[in-house]
Amino acid sequence: MTADVQVSAEPAVRLSEVSKAFGTGRSALLALDRVSLDVAPGEFVCLVGASGCGKSTLLNLVAGLDRPSGGTIQQHAAGKDGKDGQGSRVALMFQEPALFPWLTVTGNLELALKMRGVPRAERRERAGALLDTVHLRAFAKKRPHQLSGGMRQRIALARALALTEQEHASGTVDAQEEAAARSTVLLMDEPFGALDAMTRDLLHDEIERIWRERRLTVLFVTHNVREAVRLGDRVVLLSSRPGRVVEEFPVPLERPRRIDAPEVAALAGTITDRLREEVGRHGA
Numbered sequence: 076m077t078a079d080v081q082v083s084a085e086p087a088v089r090l091s092e093v094s095k096a097f098g099t100g101r102s103a104l105l106a107l108d109r110v111s112l113d114v115a116p117g118e119f120v121c122l123v124g125a126s127g128c129g130k131s132t133l134l135n136l137v138a139g140l141d142r143p144s145g146g147t148i149q150q151h152a153a154g155k156d157g158k159d160g161q162g163s164r165v166a167l168m169f170q171e172p173a174l175f176p177w178l179t180v181t182g183n184l185e186l187a188l189k190m191r192g193v194p195r196a197e198r199r200e201r202a203g204a205l206l207d208t209v210h211l212r213a214f215a216k217k218r219p220h221q222l223s224g225g226m227r228q229r230i231a232l233a234r235a236l237a238l239t240e241q242e243h244a245s246g247t248v249d250a251q252e253e254a255a256a257r258s259t260v261l262l263m264d265e266p267f268g269a270l271d272a273m274t275r276d277l278l279h280d281e282i283e284r285i286w287r288e289r290r291l292t293v294l295f296v297t298h299n300v301r302e303a304v305r306l307g308d309r310v311v312l313l314s315s316r317p318g319r320v321v322e323e324f325p326v327p328l329e330r331p332r333r334i335d336a337p338e339v340a341a342l343a344g345t346i347t348d349r350l351r352e353e354v355g356r357h358g359a
């Protein structure tokens with residue numbers, strides 16, 4: 076089976092009627108209600124919605140950190156044998172970088188590579204390559220507290236990428252390897268929420284470049300509708316709790332986009348109006 080052709084036709088992630096309830100009986104809280112969503116390989120999808128509508132819950136389910144109460148989540152990856160879900164690579168990145176403070180920048184990345192089973196002899200070089208990707212090679216020997224917030228988030232991004240690395244030295248990129256890269260899913264939960272506007276702008280450029288170069292599939296949660304329009308191929312609007320997909324907005328704007336461009340503001344305005352309507356309906 077030629078995995079690349081078949082896999083590229085499949086969504087990288089498919090949620091079918093996914094529900095999630097916390098607790099049982101009368102005290103049960105329904106966080107997600109029959110959410111269906113396909114994310115294509117190489118697509119950048121942003122999820123927006125009111126606070127508490129279940130965005131983080133959804134990412135946690137896709138990451139496999141929790142199990143849905145109903146419905147199914149499938150991840151299609153180009154595993155060696157081409158089977159669905161085999162060789163699937165998912166990495167999560169949060170608002171807090173959560174780096175180990177006692178390790179250097181390189182040490183943090185090497186640890187992630189070790190967790191992926193990358194042999195010791197390769198780790199230093201691959202950590203260096205990841206630092207090149209986020210333009211922080213010069214800070215390899217620093218510890219997290221010696222970096223700015225934006226730099227720490229770039230290291231967290233490099234670490235997330237490390238967690239999607241393959242166990243073997245990749246060498247040349249053949250079609251199957253490329254298809255596997257496309258089905259690498261990067262889950263980002265408000266990764267830039269704590270940064271100042273200028274640093275966030277820079278990181279938008281950075282994540283867009285890395286997404287393109289590595290052909291990643293990205294599922295990105297944000298409160299910031301403009302950020303969603305700046306980055307996404309598609310913006311998915313969730314309802315107030317329980318989260319359901321209310322509407323999807325394709326973003327047909329040429330890249331790179333500027334967050335303050337009038338066309339970004341216009342589409343963000345439309346989505347925000349829809350979000351307000353939704354929040355109003357729930358009396359939140």
Ligand SMILES: Nc1ncnc2c1ncn2[C@@H]1O[C@H](COP(=O)(O)OP(=O)(O)OP(=O)(O)O)[C@@H](O)[C@H]1O
Pocket residue numbers: 097098104106124125126127128129130131132133298316
């Ligand atoms: N482990 C849990 N146990 C019980 N309730 C939970 C748990 N995790 C989340 N919830 C509840 O599920 C709902 C959805 O939470 P979630 O964190 O997914 O929302 P969110 O959209 O990411 O919110 P925010 O935008 O404020 O970060 C909330 O009402 C929350 O209190």
